[in-house]
Amino acid sequence: MPTTTEATPGASLSVAVSREPSQSLKTILSSHKGERHVIAIRGYPDPDSIGSAMAHGFICREFEIDTTILYFDDISHHENRALVKKLAIDMTRYSEDFELNGYDRLAIVDAQMVEMPSDFKRLPVVSIVDHHKVQGEFDAEFVDVREDAGSTSSIYAEYLEHNLAAMNKDSPEAGKLASALLFGIRSDTDDYLLARELDYRAAAFLAQYADHDLLQAISKQSISPRTMEITQRAYANKVIADTHVLAGVGYVRDEDRDSIGQAADYLLRREGIDTVICYGIVNNQFVDGSMRTTSNVVDPDRFLKELFGADPHGIAYGGGRADKGAFKIPLGPFASCGDRDLLWRMVQRTIEDLFFNKIGINRE
Numbered sequence: 001m002p003t004t005t006e007a008t009p010g011a012s013l014s015v016a017v018s019r020e021p022s023q024s025l026k027t028i029l030s031s032h033k034g035e036r037h038v039i040a041i042r043g044y045p046d047p048d049s050i051g052s053a054m055a056h057g058f059i060c061r062e063f064e065i066d067t068t069i070l071y072f073d074d075i076s077h078h079e080n081r082a083l084v085k086k087l088a089i090d091m092t093r094y095s096e097d098f099e100l101n102g103y104d105r106l107a108i109v110d111a112q113m114v115e116m117p118s119d120f121k122r123l124p125v126v127s128i129v130d131h132h133k134v135q136g137e138f139d140a141e142f143v144d145v146r147e148d149a150g151s152t153s154s155i156y157a158e159y160l161e162h163n164l165a166a167m168n169k170d171s172p173e174a175g176k177l178a179s180a181l182l183f184g185i186r187s188d189t190d191d192y193l194l195a196r197e198l199d200y201r202a203a204a205f206l207a208q209y210a211d212h213d214l215l216q217a218i219s220k221q222s223i224s225p226r227t228m229e230i231t232q233r234a235y236a237n238k239v240i241a242d243t244h245v246l247a248g249v250g251y252v253r254d255e256d257r258d259s260i261g262q263a264a265d266y267l268l269r270r271e272g273i274d275t276v277i278c279y280g281i282v283n284n285q286f287v288d289g290s291m292r293t294t295s296n297v298v299d300p301d302r303f304l305k306e307l308f309g310a311d312p313h314g315i316a317y318g319g320g321r322a323d324k325g326a327f328k329i330p331l332g333p334f335a336s337c338g339d340r341d342l343l344w345r346m347v348q349r350t351i352e353d354l355f356f357n358k359i360g361i362n363r364e
């Protein structure tokens with residue numbers, strides 16, 4: 001009996017889906033057969049951008065296009081490092097001496113901002129696929145930006161569903177890719193809380209290929225000792241005011257930045273708390289923080305913009321969306337303060353003063 005793993009699974013999920021983007025990507029990639037492309041991940045690599053980059057490479061292989069996944073910022077989150085390691089994803093960290101010669105084109109995935117280092121300007125952009133409104137000037141052969149998608153991984157899953165590259169249940173490669181994309185969708189939609197129709201359809205399609213043991217192994221990744229330590233510092237230093245928690249964690253290395261957000265997530269689970277701000281001095285250069293809220297009245301974007309204001313160019317130090325936000329304030333020359341404890345106390349005192357002032361609570 002012939003097996004038909006490529007026979008439009010997911011077709012039973014009724015909604016009419018345009019094949020147009022998949023078709024035009026197919027046409028464009030067909031015209032670049034034999035070329036070498038860079039797939040660029042801009043910003044800190046996260047599961048969505050990593051999964052999307054893998055998918056783009058997987059599809060390119062079908063068109064005999066050789067690809068290199070290039071990333072520019074350290075993989076900061078422990079879970080993301082686990083993802084790359086467990087799936088043995090072949091990714092290259094960009095450095096000044098990266099040999100750009102021999103590459104014909106550039107593909108950008110899940111980037112939000114598409115600015116590239118200047119030496120990349122000579123590479124024509126073959127595609128931009130994203131679910132954020134894309135910022136910056138760009139000129140690409142293929143653009144598929146869907147703001148109604150919860151993740152870029154969902155868009156790539158749709159290309160796969162439309163057979164741009166053969167998915168095969170017996171192929172470990174397909175299994176790895178489906179797992180990475182599922183992880184990307186889950187992570188960008190906050191565990192499907194923010195998922196839209198496209199994301200559910202993508203997940204239903206991918207689930208049949210995914211390696212579920214692998215997926216579980218990635219998501220059950222233990223919390224790193226650094227994150228645990230930073231969370232513990234946040235817990236020890238927390239100041240509670242009404243339903244708010246403010247927690248300074250002191251000095252944090254750049255690669256542990258994500259632990260601040262994880263600590264905030266943790267504190268938010270405390271009974272009676274609905275809003276958390278967790279912050280530290282990151283890389284000895286920035287006061288960097290994360291905000292989390294489950295409150296119906298607190299808007300993190302507005303809250304942080306009002307709390308910290310903007311730099312002289314009018315760029316706000318903080319911002320966010322419905323349930324989370326972040327801020328980053330450069331210490332500038334104050335970073336050189338010879339007394340680290342004093343500098344930290346000054347930062348802590350300033351943030352606490354601003355915060356208590358804002359929520360109208362006297363701190364003593």
Ligand SMILES: [Mn+2]
Pocket residue numbers: 048049110131150151152188
């Ligand atoms: Mn994304």
